[in-house]
Amino acid sequence: MNEDHRGTIFIVDISGYSKFVTETENEAGSLIVCSLLESIIDANRLSFNISEIEGDAILFYRHGSAFPVKEILSQFELMLEAFKNRLKTFKESFPQTSFLSIKLVVxxxxxxxxxxxxxxxxxxxxxxxxxxxxxxxxxTHTYALITKEYFNEQRQNDFMLPDEATEVCELYDVDRLCYTYFPFNTGPLPLYAQDLNLGQTGT
Incomplete structure (x- = not known):
């Protein structure tokens, strides 16, 4: 049965995945990627549904109203922290994991x-x-990208963009798409997770 609902699409993608695969034996590589993806899923404090795991990416979604942008950034920050902590357990034995990171499209x-x-x-x-x-x-390889459509739906319309945020429009084969991206690897950003205490929220 087909169903149509308005909602959020939340894709977390591993940056550097293709290079990692070419430099790592299959069995070890698959175990590492599996563990890294699990760390992202375990940090899903906003209880997004998982549609599928697409190799190096997780397609999350949620029907209904959009969360405030600050909560989305907080959620990504938690996932990034969990990813980096898991990555530390592999870096000594697999130095090629050092360039792996994650990015987000919302x-x-x-x-x-x-x-x-x-x-x-x-x-x-x-x-x-x-x-x-x-x-x-x-x-950059570590960022959160949030589209204009999401900004138009989210409940916190008075959210002030930090200086690091950049607004962009690009032409794709589907249409002209506009978004704002927030880099997370150019120095410290505000601790959104700390502000919202999402780290103490259950899944």
Whole structure:
């Protein structure tokens, strides 16, 4: 049965994955990636649903209203911290993991869903747009990208962008897409998770 609902698409993608795969034996590499993805899932304090794991990325989604942008940044910060902590356990034996990091794409729109046997798949224009945005012109590997559509839906309209945030519009094959990105590897940013105490929130 097909279902259409408005909601949030939240994709966490491992940066440097292709290079890592070419430099790591399959069995060890798969175990490392599995552990890193689990660290991201374990830090999912906003209780997003998981649609699927796409190799080096996790496609999360949530129907309903959009969280304030500050909560989205807090959630990413928690996932990034969990990812880095897990990464430390591999760096000595696998130095090629040192360049791995994560990035985030957040979009809002109509999320379609259909079943194929026992599998449930997301579909629709918003889902395609979110995946296109993973291939952007941002020149850093650790960031949160939040689209204009998400900003228009979120409940905290008075959110002040930090100086590090950059607003961009790019032309894709699907349309012209506008977003704001927040770099997380150019020095310390405000501790959103600390502000919101999400670290103490249950999953």
């Amino acid at each position: 979009h809002y729109g109509v999320i379609g869903r259909f079943a194929v046997g026992s599998y449930s798949k997301l579909f629709g224009q918003a889902v395609v747009e979110a995946h296109r945005l993973l291939k952007n012109g941002i020149d």
